[in-house]
Amino acid sequence: MTWNILVGGQDRLDAIASVIRREQPDVLALQELKGWSARRARDFAGQVGMHAHLAPSVFGQPVAVLSRRAPARTRSITWRLHHAAAVATVGGLTVVSTHLNPFDPERRRREATWLSACFFRTRQKVLIAGDLNSLDPGTDHSEAVKRIAPRYQRRHLRPDGSVDTRAIQAMAAAGFVDVGRGIGPTVPTEGLRQDEFGDFRLDYLMASPPLAKLARYVSVRRDEVTDMASDHYPVVASFG
Template sequence: MRLLTWNIRTGGGDRLPAITEVLRQERPDLVALQELRGFDQARLGRLAAELGLQGHLARSVFGQPVAVMARRITRRTSVTWRLHHAAAALTFGDLTLVSTHLNPFAPERRRREATWLAPRFHRASRLALLAGDLNGLDPHTDHTAAISSLAPRYRRRHLAPDGTVDTRGLAAFERGGLADLWLRAGVGDGRSVPTTGCGGAEFGPMRLDYVLGNPAVAERVREVRVLRGGATENASDHYPLLAELDL
């Protein structure tokens, strides 16, 4: 089973054909999308239908919608509070997939969001996946070079009160039972921002996009990799992340 997660940057705009091209080419069974500005359920449904999938959109009070897609959905859940953006979840059979997008500006708010989301979903089904733009850095990597390349106003987004690199958001997911699947099966360069065509000053070379899973899923991950080249270079400021799992 193939899972693709992607922040498509403010709804895609005139880049949406390129985004759709990548999705068609990769033919994922599961999709998690973030930053769906301008999308409603009908528009998401049309995109999902082009891919042979069903879709569920979660609106956001403060930020932008997020969505999940799968070949079959038996239950849908939206979380539109306690989060800067939102979370969209679907369940079919023994699997629950959550797409979410955490606060881009404040490390402490990301920590609170992760602390709240992890226990809510890691036991939602026997197999639980959470994917998306988590806007945080993992606690197992030296991020000094990536942080030092940023202007001070962007560097603050990744610093703890004592000035050290803040990794509490991803650490909170780990404590909540959701493992970073890249650490188990990552292949190649895992940095998901910035792209060559749409990158911005707010990014250093970082891994901000993740696929997390509970222990039952973590045992079944085969490969996780960032998709680069071709349309991905100009379709968004984030590269898509693809995970292959034995589900």
């Protein structure tokens, strides 16, 4: 499961925790953990029966990986990214929870290219999960981009005015598979709509080929609780 919980969850944390308990993910990638320390992440993880590894951010907001089993290895990437990346290896799976640059398409492309080069493994199960802030190359987004406020449109446009999808293209070119293709928008939620979002899919699960072959289903959890818990909907996948 991956979820951007909006500036640390604030007064929505009980609702967020209730969704996590309901879904019972084995591994959970969280983004936008403003104000969270490693201790706060551990406390929250304890409330939902999980272990936590939090990666702080120099310029943006922390991210984390939570898991049912204690991870065998963890790593935090706090440079070269606007936000951060938290990496945890649980069993035979390496999960990278990340949040790419929301403002600059070229910097976002560079972040995606670098992360892909760091973590792609032909024969290993790797998942890059999170708010990648990118539109996918398999969808016509031109009308959706036109409908958002002009000051936000440049986040999704190339210098020539065409829609920018290069972050996802970079990951696909490196070998990662977009296992959530076709699931529909993950922003905005019904209760916390913002004028910076069109009906976009910004939250992704990018899997290495051995993991992608095991994908059973991917879905966006839209209901009356997740409508109000964040401005992003959680994305849940099953592998096996």
